[in-house]
Amino acid sequence: MSEERTALRLECITKEYPLVRANDCISFDVRWGEVHAVVGENGAGKTTLMKIVYGMVRPDGGRIYVDGRPAEIRSPADAIRLGIGMVHQHFMLVDVFTVLENIVLGHEPRKGGAIDLEAARRSVQALLREVGFDLDLDARVEELPVGLQQRVEILKTLYREAKILILDEPTAVLTPQEAGELFRFLRGFVARGNTVIFISHKLAEVMEVSDRVTVIRDGRVVGTVDTPKTSVAELARMMVGREVILTVQKTPPRPGEVLLSVADLWVEEAGKKPRVAGVNLEVRAGEILGIAGVEGNGQSELVEAITGLRPYRGTVRYQGEVIARPDARRVREHRVSHIPEDRNARGLVLDFSTRDNLILGDHYRAPFVDRYGFFRDAVIDDYARGVVETYDVRPRSIHLSARHYSGGNAQKIIVGRELYRKPRILIAAQPTRGVDIGAIEFIHKQIVEARDQGMAVLLVSADLNEVMSLADRILVMFEGRIVGEVRPEEATEERLGLLMAGITEGAPA
Numbered sequence: 407m408s409e410e411r412t413a414l415r416l417e418c419i420t421k422e423y424p425l426v427r428a429n430d431c432i433s434f435d436v437r438w439g440e441v442h443a444v445v446g447e448n449g450a451g452k453t454t455l456m457k458i459v460y461g462m463v464r465p466d467g468g469r470i471y472v473d474g475r476p477a478e479i480r481s482p483a484d485a486i487r488l489g490i491g492m493v494h495q496h497f498m499l500v501d502v503f504t505v506l507e508n509i510v511l512g513h514e515p516r517k518g519g520a521i522d523l524e525a526a527r528r529s530v531q532a533l534l535r536e537v538g539f540d541l542d543l544d545a546r547v548e549e550l551p552v553g554l555q556q557r558v559e560i561l562k563t564l565y566r567e568a569k570i571l572i573l574d575e576p577t578a579v580l581t582p583q584e585a586g587e588l589f590r591f592l593r594g595f596v597a598r599g600n601t602v603i604f605i606s607h608k609l610a611e612v613m614e615v616s617d618r619v620t621v622i623r624d625g626r627v628v629g630t631v632d633t634p635k636t637s638v639a640e641l642a643r644m645m646v647g648r649e650v651i652l653t654v655q656k657t658p659p660r661p662g663e664v665l666l667s668v669a670d671l672w673v674e675e676a677g678k679k680p681r682v683a684g685v686n687l688e689v690r691a692g693e694i695l696g697i698a699g700v701e702g703n704g705q706s707e708l709v710e711a712i713t714g715l716r717p718y719r720g721t722v723r724y725q726g727e728v729i730a731r732p733d734a735r736r737v738r739e740h741r742v743s744h745i746p747e748d749r750n751a752r753g754l755v756l757d758f759s760t761r762d763n764l765i766l767g768d769h770y771r772a773p774f775v776d777r778y779g780f781f782r783d784a785v786i787d788d789y790a791r792g793v794v795e796t797y798d799v800r801p802r803s804i805h806l807s808a809r810h811y812s813g814g815n816a817q818k819i820i821v822g823r824e825l826y827r828k829p830r831i832l833i834a835a836q837p838t839r840g841v842d843i844g845a846i847e848f849i850h851k852q853i854v855e856a857r858d859q860g861m862a863v864l865l866v867s868a869d870l871n872e873v874m875s876l877a878d879r880i881l882v883m884f885e886g887r888i889v890g891e892v893r894p895e896e897a898t899e900e901r902l903g904l905l906m907a908g909i910t911e912g913a914p915a
Contacts, residue, residue, distance in 0.1 A: 412474055413438045413570050413601040414459070414490075419468035421454055425810065428454040429465070430625040436570070441592055441602040443612040443633075446622035447645055447842030448813035452605050455622070456572050459603075460492040461485040472570070491563025492572040497555050501548035505541055506530055509561050533564055537591060551907075552700060553584035560591075571595065572603045577611060578868065579701050582903035589615045607843070609638045610871070621645055646844040654875040656854045661878070662691035664726075665862035666712070666742075666831050671720035673707040673886075681707040682718070683886040689831070689862040694853065696865045696877025700906050704886035705866045706747060709835045712864070713737055713744045725830060738767050740831075743824035747836035747866070749813075753820040756809035760799070761790035763808050764823045789826075797822035798848065814845030821849055825856055832856050835866045850876060870902060884908040 414436040421429040428451045436442040446452050457463040459470065461479040470477045472488045479485050485492070499508050506527060515525040530543060539557050547555060556576065563571060573592075577585040592602050592615060606612055612619055613633060621628040621644040628644045642650040666689040673682035682704045689695045699705055710716035714729075714737035721728060724740040738744075746752030754763050765774050765786055773785050790804040797818045799811075808816060817838070824832065834853060838846040853876060857863050867873050873880055880892045882905035890905040904910075 411437050411439075412471070414603075415471040415474075416455075416459070417469040417471070419455060419458060419470070420466050421451075421458060421463065422466055427625050429458070429468075431468070432622065432625070432627050433468075434620045434627055434630050436601055436603060437618075438601055439596050439599055440617040441596055441604055441615050443604045443606065443616035443619040444622065445606065445609065445612055445619060445641060445645060447844070448607075448840050449842070450622045450645075451625040452622055453574065456492065456574060456603065456605060459485070460490060460572060486566050486568070489567060489569040490572065491566060491568025491570070493556065493559045493563060493574065493576060495575040495578060497552075497559050499547045499555060499558060502546060504544050504546055505550070505558050506543040508547055508558055509543075509565050511562075513566055530561070530565065533561060537561070537564065538594070539591075552579040552702060553581065553587075556580065556584075556588070569599075570601045570603065572605070574605045575607070576604070577606065577608060581700055581906045582870065582899040583907065584903075585611065608869075608871075609641050609843075612641065613638060623647060642843050646842065648844070650843055650847055652847075654850050654854065656876075657858070659693045659857065659878040661693040662860065664688045665691050665724070666864060667721075667723045668708075668712065669721040669723075671708070671711060671718055671722065673704070673711050673716060673718050680886050682711065685720075685883075685886075685888055687864075687881060687888065689864050691830070691860045691862050692857060693878045694857050694863040694865050694876050696867065696873040696880045697883055698867070698870060698873045698880055698902055698906060699883035701868045703883045703906075705883055706835070707886075708883070709744075709747070709833055709864075709866055713742065713833055735767075741829045742831045742833065743827060743829035745820055745824050745832070745834040745837045747839060749816055749820055749839075754808040754816060757807055759805045759807055760794065760819060761786055761804040763819055764790045764793050764804075764826075766823065768827060793819075793822040793826045796826065797852070812842075814841040817841045817845060817849065821852055825852060830861060832861050832863045833866075834863060836868065837865070838867075838869070838872060870899060874899075874902070882906055 412435050417433050418431040419429050420431055432455060444452050454463060458465045461481045461484050470479060477488055509530050510526045514521045516522055527543060534541060541554060541557060547558060576588060596602055604616055616633045618630055618632055619641060620630045621641060623645060639652060642652060668685055668687045671682055671685045672680055674680045685708060697705055707716060711718040712722055714732045714734040724742055729736050750756060768774060774782060776782055787804060794802055794804055799815050799818045838849050853863060865876055874894060874897050877894055880894060880897055881888050882890045882902060884906060889908060889910055
Protein backbone atom coordinates (compact mmCIF):
# COMPACT_ATOMS: atom_id res chain seq x y z
CA MET A 407 0.00 0.00 0.00
CA SER A 408 1.42 3.44 -0.90
CA GLU A 409 2.23 6.01 1.78
CA GLU A 410 0.02 8.56 -0.02
CA ARG A 411 -3.08 6.60 1.04
CA THR A 412 -1.98 6.26 4.67
CA ALA A 413 -3.58 8.73 7.08
CA LEU A 414 -2.06 7.24 10.22
CA ARG A 415 0.59 4.58 10.72
CA LEU A 416 1.51 3.15 14.10
CA GLU A 417 4.78 1.26 14.43
CA CYS A 418 5.45 -0.85 17.54
CA ILE A 419 3.63 1.47 19.97
CA THR A 420 4.42 0.29 23.50
CA LYS A 421 3.11 1.53 26.84
CA GLU A 422 3.78 -0.11 30.19
CA TYR A 423 2.24 0.60 33.57
CA PRO A 424 3.47 -0.89 36.87
CA LEU A 425 1.21 -3.95 36.68
CA VAL A 426 0.42 -4.30 32.99
CA ARG A 427 1.74 -3.75 29.48
CA ALA A 428 -1.25 -1.89 28.02
CA ASN A 429 0.20 -1.69 24.48
CA ASP A 430 2.69 -4.36 23.41
CA CYS A 431 4.35 -3.29 20.14
CA ILE A 432 1.10 -2.35 18.35
CA SER A 433 1.42 -1.72 14.62
CA PHE A 434 -1.25 -1.02 12.00
CA ASP A 435 -2.23 1.65 9.51
CA VAL A 436 -5.38 3.64 8.79
CA ARG A 437 -6.12 4.82 5.25
CA TRP A 438 -7.55 8.08 4.03
CA GLY A 439 -11.21 7.73 3.08
CA GLU A 440 -12.10 4.85 5.41
CA VAL A 441 -13.89 4.17 8.68
CA HIS A 442 -11.42 2.00 10.57
CA ALA A 443 -12.82 0.23 13.63
CA VAL A 444 -10.66 -0.78 16.59
CA VAL A 445 -12.20 -3.48 18.77
CA GLY A 446 -11.08 -5.60 21.70
CA GLU A 447 -12.04 -6.77 25.15
CA ASN A 448 -12.16 -4.40 28.07
CA GLY A 449 -8.55 -3.80 29.08
CA ALA A 450 -7.18 -4.85 25.68
CA GLY A 451 -5.46 -1.46 25.27
CA LYS A 452 -7.73 0.37 22.80
CA THR A 453 -8.31 3.52 24.83
CA THR A 454 -4.67 3.79 25.91
CA LEU A 455 -3.63 3.55 22.25
CA MET A 456 -6.03 6.28 21.15
CA LYS A 457 -4.91 8.53 24.02
CA ILE A 458 -1.36 8.10 22.74
CA VAL A 459 -2.45 9.09 19.22
CA TYR A 460 -4.25 12.14 20.62
CA GLY A 461 -1.31 13.16 22.82
CA MET A 462 -2.97 12.54 26.18
CA VAL A 463 -0.53 9.71 27.07
CA ARG A 464 3.16 9.44 26.18
CA PRO A 465 4.24 6.05 24.78
CA ASP A 466 7.32 4.23 26.07
CA GLY A 467 8.31 3.27 22.56
CA GLY A 468 7.28 3.22 18.91
CA ARG A 469 6.67 5.69 16.13
CA ILE A 470 3.63 7.49 14.74
CA TYR A 471 3.33 8.69 11.16
CA VAL A 472 0.61 11.12 10.06
CA ASP A 473 0.00 11.41 6.32
CA GLY A 474 3.26 9.55 5.70
CA ARG A 475 5.45 11.81 7.82
CA PRO A 476 6.94 11.12 11.28
CA ALA A 477 4.95 12.89 14.02
CA GLU A 478 5.88 13.91 17.57
CA ILE A 479 2.59 14.08 19.48
CA ARG A 480 3.30 15.32 23.00
CA SER A 481 -0.10 16.90 23.73
CA PRO A 482 -3.61 17.25 22.30
CA ALA A 483 -2.50 20.61 20.88
CA ASP A 484 0.10 18.76 18.78
CA ALA A 485 -2.58 16.30 17.62
CA ILE A 486 -4.95 19.11 16.66
CA ARG A 487 -2.20 20.84 14.65
CA LEU A 488 -1.72 17.55 12.78
CA GLY A 489 -5.45 17.37 11.97
CA ILE A 490 -6.37 14.75 14.58
CA GLY A 491 -9.56 15.23 16.62
CA MET A 492 -11.05 13.00 19.32
CA VAL A 493 -14.60 12.77 20.65
CA HIS A 494 -14.47 11.14 24.06
CA GLN A 495 -17.12 8.82 25.47
CA HIS A 496 -17.81 11.37 28.21
CA PHE A 497 -18.34 14.72 26.53
CA MET A 498 -16.11 17.66 27.41
CA LEU A 499 -18.58 20.52 27.08
CA VAL A 500 -19.36 23.54 29.25
CA ASP A 501 -23.05 23.06 30.09
CA VAL A 502 -23.89 26.73 30.68
CA PHE A 503 -22.26 27.90 27.43
CA THR A 504 -24.12 28.06 24.14
CA VAL A 505 -23.48 25.68 21.25
CA LEU A 506 -21.49 28.39 19.44
CA GLU A 507 -19.40 29.22 22.51
CA ASN A 508 -18.54 25.55 23.06
CA ILE A 509 -17.54 24.99 19.44
CA VAL A 510 -15.10 27.91 19.27
CA LEU A 511 -13.87 27.75 22.89
CA GLY A 512 -10.09 28.14 22.91
CA HIS A 513 -10.02 28.93 19.16
CA GLU A 514 -12.08 32.11 19.05
CA PRO A 515 -11.49 34.46 16.09
CA ARG A 516 -10.40 37.92 17.21
CA LYS A 517 -10.81 41.41 15.88
CA GLY A 518 -8.84 44.22 17.41
CA GLY A 519 -7.94 42.07 20.41
CA ALA A 520 -11.59 41.19 21.18
CA ILE A 521 -13.43 37.97 20.40
CA ASP A 522 -15.27 38.29 17.09
CA LEU A 523 -18.39 36.19 17.71
CA GLU A 524 -19.96 37.21 14.42
CA ALA A 525 -16.99 35.85 12.49
CA ALA A 526 -17.20 32.69 14.60
CA ARG A 527 -20.91 32.39 13.81
CA ARG A 528 -20.29 32.70 10.06
CA SER A 529 -17.58 30.03 10.18
CA VAL A 530 -19.68 27.62 12.20
CA GLN A 531 -22.77 28.18 10.06
CA ALA A 532 -20.71 27.33 6.97
CA LEU A 533 -19.48 24.20 8.75
CA LEU A 534 -23.05 23.22 9.64
CA ARG A 535 -24.07 23.50 5.98
CA GLU A 536 -21.07 21.40 4.94
CA VAL A 537 -21.76 18.50 7.30
CA GLY A 538 -25.58 18.73 7.25
CA PHE A 539 -26.13 19.16 10.99
CA ASP A 540 -29.17 21.07 12.29
CA LEU A 541 -28.23 22.88 15.51
CA ASP A 542 -29.38 26.05 17.25
CA LEU A 543 -26.10 27.87 17.87
CA ASP A 544 -27.68 29.96 20.64
CA ALA A 545 -29.05 27.04 22.68
CA ARG A 546 -27.33 26.22 25.94
CA VAL A 547 -25.66 22.83 25.86
CA GLU A 548 -27.37 21.77 29.12
CA GLU A 549 -30.72 22.07 27.31
CA LEU A 550 -29.75 19.69 24.49
CA PRO A 551 -30.38 15.93 24.39
CA VAL A 552 -27.22 13.83 24.38
CA GLY A 553 -27.44 13.10 20.66
CA LEU A 554 -27.16 16.81 19.86
CA GLN A 555 -24.44 17.26 22.48
CA GLN A 556 -22.40 14.68 20.59
CA ARG A 557 -22.85 16.70 17.40
CA VAL A 558 -21.46 19.72 19.23
CA GLU A 559 -18.40 17.65 20.21
CA ILE A 560 -17.92 16.56 16.59
CA LEU A 561 -18.27 20.14 15.36
CA LYS A 562 -15.63 21.23 17.89
CA THR A 563 -13.12 18.89 16.25
CA LEU A 564 -14.13 19.84 12.69
CA TYR A 565 -13.92 23.57 13.53
CA ARG A 566 -10.28 22.86 14.41
CA GLU A 567 -9.93 21.31 10.93
CA ALA A 568 -9.65 17.69 11.99
CA LYS A 569 -9.16 15.29 9.10
CA ILE A 570 -8.65 12.21 11.28
CA LEU A 571 -11.58 11.80 13.69
CA ILE A 572 -11.33 9.39 16.64
CA LEU A 573 -14.66 8.35 18.19
CA ASP A 574 -14.57 6.45 21.51
CA GLU A 575 -17.74 4.37 22.04
CA PRO A 576 -19.77 7.01 20.15
CA THR A 577 -23.17 5.26 20.26
CA ALA A 578 -23.24 4.49 24.00
CA VAL A 579 -25.63 7.40 24.68
CA LEU A 580 -27.58 7.41 21.40
CA THR A 581 -30.94 6.03 20.33
CA PRO A 582 -30.80 3.72 17.28
CA GLN A 583 -32.14 6.56 15.13
CA GLU A 584 -29.41 8.92 16.38
CA ALA A 585 -26.79 6.23 15.77
CA GLY A 586 -28.06 5.88 12.21
CA GLU A 587 -27.72 9.63 11.67
CA LEU A 588 -24.17 9.51 13.06
CA PHE A 589 -23.24 6.69 10.67
CA ARG A 590 -24.60 8.66 7.70
CA PHE A 591 -22.45 11.62 8.72
CA LEU A 592 -19.36 9.40 9.06
CA ARG A 593 -19.85 7.91 5.59
CA GLY A 594 -20.11 11.42 4.12
CA PHE A 595 -17.08 12.58 6.13
CA VAL A 596 -14.81 9.83 4.79
CA ALA A 597 -16.26 10.21 1.27
CA ARG A 598 -14.66 13.69 1.31
CA GLY A 599 -11.27 12.06 1.81
CA ASN A 600 -11.10 12.17 5.60
CA THR A 601 -10.65 9.29 8.04
CA VAL A 602 -12.55 7.96 11.07
CA ILE A 603 -11.19 5.68 13.79
CA PHE A 604 -14.22 4.05 15.42
CA ILE A 605 -13.81 2.40 18.85
CA SER A 606 -16.78 0.27 19.89
CA HIS A 607 -17.76 -2.94 21.67
CA LYS A 608 -20.95 -3.21 19.58
CA LEU A 609 -19.85 -5.57 16.84
CA ALA A 610 -23.05 -5.27 14.82
CA GLU A 611 -22.41 -1.52 14.52
CA VAL A 612 -18.80 -2.16 13.59
CA MET A 613 -20.00 -4.39 10.77
CA GLU A 614 -22.46 -1.72 9.62
CA VAL A 615 -20.25 1.34 9.54
CA SER A 616 -16.60 0.27 9.09
CA ASP A 617 -14.44 -0.56 6.08
CA ARG A 618 -11.72 -2.38 8.02
CA VAL A 619 -11.37 -3.65 11.59
CA THR A 620 -8.26 -4.02 13.75
CA VAL A 621 -8.67 -6.43 16.68
CA ILE A 622 -6.55 -5.99 19.81
CA ARG A 623 -6.20 -8.64 22.51
CA ASP A 624 -4.05 -8.35 25.63
CA GLY A 625 -2.30 -5.26 24.30
CA ARG A 626 -1.36 -6.84 20.96
CA VAL A 627 -2.80 -6.70 17.45
CA VAL A 628 -4.47 -9.99 16.57
CA GLY A 629 -5.13 -8.88 13.01
CA THR A 630 -6.72 -6.37 10.65
CA VAL A 631 -9.55 -7.59 8.42
CA ASP A 632 -11.70 -6.13 5.66
CA THR A 633 -15.19 -5.75 7.09
CA PRO A 634 -17.03 -7.30 4.09
CA LYS A 635 -14.86 -10.41 4.48
CA THR A 636 -15.54 -11.04 8.18
CA SER A 637 -18.49 -11.55 10.54
CA VAL A 638 -19.58 -10.73 14.07
CA ALA A 639 -18.78 -14.31 15.13
CA GLU A 640 -15.27 -14.13 13.64
CA LEU A 641 -14.54 -10.76 15.29
CA ALA A 642 -15.75 -12.12 18.63
CA ARG A 643 -13.48 -15.17 18.26
CA MET A 644 -10.50 -12.92 17.48
CA MET A 645 -11.26 -10.73 20.49
CA VAL A 646 -11.67 -13.53 23.02
CA GLY A 647 -9.54 -16.29 21.54
CA ARG A 648 -12.37 -18.84 21.48
CA GLU A 649 -15.83 -19.33 20.03
CA VAL A 650 -18.44 -17.14 21.74
CA ILE A 651 -22.17 -17.83 21.96
CA LEU A 652 -23.61 -14.52 20.79
CA THR A 653 -27.30 -15.24 21.40
CA VAL A 654 -28.91 -15.51 24.83
CA GLN A 655 -30.25 -19.00 25.42
CA LYS A 656 -33.45 -18.96 27.50
CA THR A 657 -36.80 -20.69 27.80
CA PRO A 658 -40.15 -18.86 28.09
CA PRO A 659 -40.69 -17.25 31.52
CA ARG A 660 -42.94 -18.68 34.18
CA PRO A 661 -43.87 -15.59 36.19
CA GLY A 662 -45.21 -16.06 39.70
CA GLU A 663 -46.13 -13.70 42.53
CA VAL A 664 -45.21 -10.00 42.50
CA LEU A 665 -42.00 -9.63 44.50
CA LEU A 666 -41.20 -5.98 43.74
CA SER A 667 -43.76 -3.24 43.21
CA VAL A 668 -43.25 0.48 42.75
CA ALA A 669 -46.18 2.90 42.97
CA ASP A 670 -46.12 6.61 42.06
CA LEU A 671 -42.39 6.97 42.78
CA TRP A 672 -40.84 10.44 42.55
CA VAL A 673 -37.20 11.49 42.92
CA GLU A 674 -36.91 15.26 43.18
CA GLU A 675 -34.26 17.89 43.77
CA ALA A 676 -35.06 21.46 44.78
CA GLY A 677 -35.22 23.82 41.84
CA LYS A 678 -34.80 21.08 39.22
CA LYS A 679 -37.04 18.93 37.07
CA PRO A 680 -37.96 15.64 38.78
CA ARG A 681 -35.44 12.93 37.98
CA VAL A 682 -38.15 10.27 38.39
CA ALA A 683 -41.75 11.36 37.86
CA GLY A 684 -44.51 9.04 39.04
CA VAL A 685 -43.11 5.67 38.00
CA ASN A 686 -45.21 2.53 38.48
CA LEU A 687 -43.94 -0.99 37.85
CA GLU A 688 -44.17 -4.60 39.06
CA VAL A 689 -41.67 -7.42 38.80
CA ARG A 690 -42.78 -11.01 39.35
CA ALA A 691 -40.87 -14.05 40.51
CA GLY A 692 -39.39 -15.86 37.51
CA GLU A 693 -39.30 -12.92 35.10
CA ILE A 694 -36.86 -10.30 33.87
CA LEU A 695 -38.34 -6.81 33.53
CA GLY A 696 -36.06 -4.66 31.35
CA ILE A 697 -35.91 -0.88 31.40
CA ALA A 698 -34.54 0.73 28.24
CA GLY A 699 -33.67 4.36 27.73
CA VAL A 700 -30.92 6.75 26.83
CA GLU A 701 -28.71 7.35 29.85
CA GLY A 702 -29.70 10.34 31.97
CA ASN A 703 -33.46 9.82 31.78
CA GLY A 704 -33.96 8.79 35.39
CA GLN A 705 -32.95 5.12 35.32
CA SER A 706 -30.03 5.59 37.73
CA GLU A 707 -32.15 7.52 40.22
CA LEU A 708 -34.94 4.93 40.02
CA VAL A 709 -32.48 2.13 40.85
CA GLU A 710 -30.94 4.16 43.68
CA ALA A 711 -34.38 4.79 45.17
CA ILE A 712 -35.41 1.13 45.00
CA THR A 713 -32.12 -0.03 46.55
CA GLY A 714 -32.25 2.45 49.44
CA LEU A 715 -29.50 4.73 48.21
CA ARG A 716 -31.65 7.81 47.53
CA PRO A 717 -34.73 9.37 49.18
CA TYR A 718 -38.00 9.34 47.26
CA ARG A 719 -41.74 9.95 47.43
CA GLY A 720 -44.05 7.04 46.72
CA THR A 721 -44.31 3.42 47.72
CA VAL A 722 -41.93 0.50 47.16
CA ARG A 723 -42.93 -2.98 48.32
CA TYR A 724 -40.46 -5.84 48.66
CA GLN A 725 -42.27 -9.20 48.76
CA GLY A 726 -45.37 -7.21 49.69
CA GLU A 727 -43.76 -5.30 52.56
CA VAL A 728 -43.06 -1.58 52.82
CA ILE A 729 -39.79 -0.79 54.63
CA ALA A 730 -39.98 2.00 57.20
CA ARG A 731 -37.09 4.45 56.78
CA PRO A 732 -35.50 2.45 53.94
CA ASP A 733 -31.75 2.44 53.53
CA ALA A 734 -29.38 0.15 51.65
CA ARG A 735 -28.89 -2.21 54.61
CA ARG A 736 -32.61 -2.62 55.35
CA VAL A 737 -33.39 -3.19 51.68
CA ARG A 738 -30.63 -5.80 51.42
CA GLU A 739 -31.97 -7.59 54.50
CA HIS A 740 -35.25 -8.06 52.58
CA ARG A 741 -33.32 -10.40 50.22
CA VAL A 742 -32.67 -7.76 47.57
CA SER A 743 -29.38 -7.86 45.66
CA HIS A 744 -28.00 -4.98 43.61
CA ILE A 745 -25.47 -5.04 40.77
CA PRO A 746 -24.59 -1.31 40.62
CA GLU A 747 -23.90 0.52 37.37
CA ASP A 748 -20.52 1.87 38.56
CA ARG A 749 -18.55 -1.10 39.85
CA ASN A 750 -15.65 0.96 41.20
CA ALA A 751 -17.70 3.62 43.00
CA ARG A 752 -20.56 1.42 44.26
CA GLY A 753 -19.63 -2.21 43.76
CA LEU A 754 -16.12 -2.74 45.11
CA VAL A 755 -13.67 -1.42 47.65
CA LEU A 756 -10.64 -1.51 45.37
CA ASP A 757 -8.07 -1.89 48.15
CA PHE A 758 -9.99 -4.73 49.82
CA SER A 759 -9.21 -8.35 48.98
CA THR A 760 -11.49 -10.57 46.94
CA ARG A 761 -12.76 -12.33 50.10
CA ASP A 762 -13.59 -9.05 51.82
CA ASN A 763 -15.41 -7.70 48.77
CA LEU A 764 -17.41 -10.93 48.50
CA ILE A 765 -19.05 -10.44 51.91
CA LEU A 766 -19.67 -6.69 51.65
CA GLY A 767 -23.20 -5.83 52.71
CA ASP A 768 -23.57 -9.02 54.73
CA HIS A 769 -20.29 -8.76 56.62
CA TYR A 770 -21.94 -7.84 59.93
CA ARG A 771 -24.15 -10.92 60.30
CA ALA A 772 -24.13 -14.71 60.31
CA PRO A 773 -22.55 -16.80 59.01
CA PHE A 774 -19.62 -14.40 58.66
CA VAL A 775 -19.51 -13.28 62.32
CA ASP A 776 -19.99 -15.19 65.54
CA ARG A 777 -22.44 -14.19 68.28
CA TYR A 778 -19.87 -11.75 69.67
CA GLY A 779 -19.44 -9.96 66.35
CA PHE A 780 -16.01 -11.37 65.49
CA PHE A 781 -15.24 -12.49 61.94
CA ARG A 782 -15.21 -16.24 61.33
CA ASP A 783 -12.21 -16.27 58.99
CA ALA A 784 -12.41 -19.95 58.02
CA VAL A 785 -16.09 -19.59 57.09
CA ILE A 786 -15.37 -16.44 55.05
CA ASP A 787 -12.48 -18.11 53.22
CA ASP A 788 -14.58 -21.16 52.31
CA TYR A 789 -17.44 -18.95 51.16
CA ALA A 790 -15.13 -16.78 49.03
CA ARG A 791 -13.53 -19.82 47.40
CA GLY A 792 -16.99 -21.11 46.52
CA VAL A 793 -17.95 -17.84 44.80
CA VAL A 794 -14.64 -17.57 42.94
CA GLU A 795 -14.97 -21.13 41.61
CA THR A 796 -18.67 -20.92 40.78
CA TYR A 797 -18.35 -17.61 38.93
CA ASP A 798 -15.02 -18.37 37.25
CA VAL A 799 -13.17 -15.37 38.69
CA ARG A 800 -9.59 -15.26 37.41
CA PRO A 801 -7.05 -15.33 38.98
CA ARG A 802 -8.50 -17.68 41.60
CA SER A 803 -6.82 -15.99 44.59
CA ILE A 804 -9.23 -14.81 47.31
CA HIS A 805 -6.54 -12.50 48.73
CA LEU A 806 -5.77 -10.37 45.65
CA SER A 807 -6.95 -6.77 45.97
CA ALA A 808 -9.89 -5.87 43.74
CA ARG A 809 -8.03 -3.19 41.80
CA HIS A 810 -5.79 -5.85 40.22
CA TYR A 811 -8.62 -7.60 38.34
CA SER A 812 -9.64 -6.93 34.75
CA GLY A 813 -13.01 -5.27 34.25
CA GLY A 814 -14.68 -8.56 33.37
CA ASN A 815 -13.38 -10.39 36.42
CA ALA A 816 -14.12 -7.46 38.72
CA GLN A 817 -17.70 -7.58 37.47
CA LYS A 818 -17.83 -11.34 38.08
CA ILE A 819 -16.89 -10.69 41.72
CA ILE A 820 -19.89 -8.36 42.06
CA VAL A 821 -22.29 -10.65 40.18
CA GLY A 822 -21.08 -13.60 42.24
CA ARG A 823 -21.49 -11.75 45.53
CA GLU A 824 -25.01 -10.61 44.67
CA LEU A 825 -26.27 -13.98 43.39
CA TYR A 826 -24.47 -16.45 45.67
CA ARG A 827 -26.43 -15.10 48.65
CA LYS A 828 -29.66 -16.38 47.01
CA PRO A 829 -31.79 -13.21 46.90
CA ARG A 830 -35.44 -13.12 45.93
CA ILE A 831 -35.08 -9.82 44.02
CA LEU A 832 -32.15 -8.86 41.78
CA ILE A 833 -31.63 -5.27 40.59
CA ALA A 834 -29.09 -5.36 37.77
CA ALA A 835 -27.99 -1.91 36.55
CA GLN A 836 -25.76 -1.90 33.45
CA PRO A 837 -24.52 -5.40 34.42
CA THR A 838 -22.10 -5.76 31.49
CA ARG A 839 -20.90 -2.17 31.10
CA GLY A 840 -17.24 -2.04 30.11
CA VAL A 841 -16.67 -5.80 30.17
CA ASP A 842 -15.42 -8.04 27.39
CA ILE A 843 -17.62 -10.16 25.18
CA GLY A 844 -16.65 -13.39 26.96
CA ALA A 845 -17.68 -11.99 30.35
CA ILE A 846 -20.91 -10.63 28.81
CA GLU A 847 -21.80 -14.15 27.66
CA PHE A 848 -21.16 -15.49 31.19
CA ILE A 849 -23.07 -12.71 33.03
CA HIS A 850 -26.09 -13.02 30.72
CA LYS A 851 -26.22 -16.74 31.49
CA GLN A 852 -26.16 -16.04 35.25
CA ILE A 853 -29.01 -13.52 34.99
CA VAL A 854 -31.17 -15.98 33.04
CA GLU A 855 -30.41 -18.71 35.59
CA ALA A 856 -31.40 -16.34 38.39
CA ARG A 857 -34.76 -15.84 36.69
CA ASP A 858 -35.20 -19.57 36.22
CA GLN A 859 -34.52 -20.11 39.93
CA GLY A 860 -37.53 -17.90 40.70
CA MET A 861 -35.90 -14.52 41.30
CA ALA A 862 -37.58 -11.31 40.22
CA VAL A 863 -35.03 -9.50 38.05
CA LEU A 864 -35.15 -5.78 37.25
CA LEU A 865 -32.65 -5.13 34.44
CA VAL A 866 -31.63 -1.56 33.57
CA SER A 867 -29.34 -1.22 30.58
CA ALA A 868 -28.37 1.39 28.01
CA ASP A 869 -27.52 -1.47 25.64
CA LEU A 870 -30.66 -2.04 23.60
CA ASN A 871 -29.54 -5.44 22.35
CA GLU A 872 -28.99 -6.56 25.94
CA VAL A 873 -32.48 -5.51 26.98
CA MET A 874 -34.08 -7.11 23.93
CA SER A 875 -32.15 -10.36 24.45
CA LEU A 876 -32.71 -10.78 28.19
CA ALA A 877 -36.01 -9.13 29.12
CA ASP A 878 -39.39 -10.88 29.27
CA ARG A 879 -41.10 -7.47 29.34
CA ILE A 880 -39.62 -4.10 28.36
CA LEU A 881 -40.43 -0.65 29.78
CA VAL A 882 -38.98 2.50 28.21
CA MET A 883 -38.05 5.58 30.26
CA PHE A 884 -37.87 9.14 28.96
CA GLU A 885 -37.33 12.21 31.13
CA GLY A 886 -38.12 10.32 34.32
CA ARG A 887 -41.35 8.69 33.13
CA ILE A 888 -42.36 5.31 31.75
CA VAL A 889 -43.50 6.13 28.23
CA GLY A 890 -44.25 2.66 26.95
CA GLU A 891 -44.26 -1.09 27.51
CA VAL A 892 -43.28 -3.51 24.75
CA ARG A 893 -43.26 -7.30 24.64
CA PRO A 894 -39.91 -8.67 23.42
CA GLU A 895 -41.48 -10.47 20.47
CA GLU A 896 -42.86 -7.11 19.30
CA ALA A 897 -39.72 -5.09 20.08
CA THR A 898 -37.64 -3.61 17.29
CA GLU A 899 -34.78 -1.14 17.52
CA GLU A 900 -36.90 1.37 15.60
CA ARG A 901 -39.88 1.11 17.94
CA LEU A 902 -37.81 1.24 21.12
CA GLY A 903 -35.63 4.01 19.71
CA LEU A 904 -38.64 6.25 19.08
CA LEU A 905 -39.91 5.66 22.61
CA MET A 906 -36.42 6.37 23.98
CA ALA A 907 -36.62 9.74 22.23
CA GLY A 908 -40.03 10.43 23.81
CA ILE A 909 -41.98 9.87 20.60
CA THR A 910 -45.06 7.84 21.53
CA GLU A 911 -47.34 8.85 18.66
CA GLY A 912 -46.50 7.32 15.33
CA ALA A 913 -44.21 4.69 16.81
CA PRO A 914 -44.69 1.43 14.90
CA ALA A 915 -47.16 -0.83 16.65
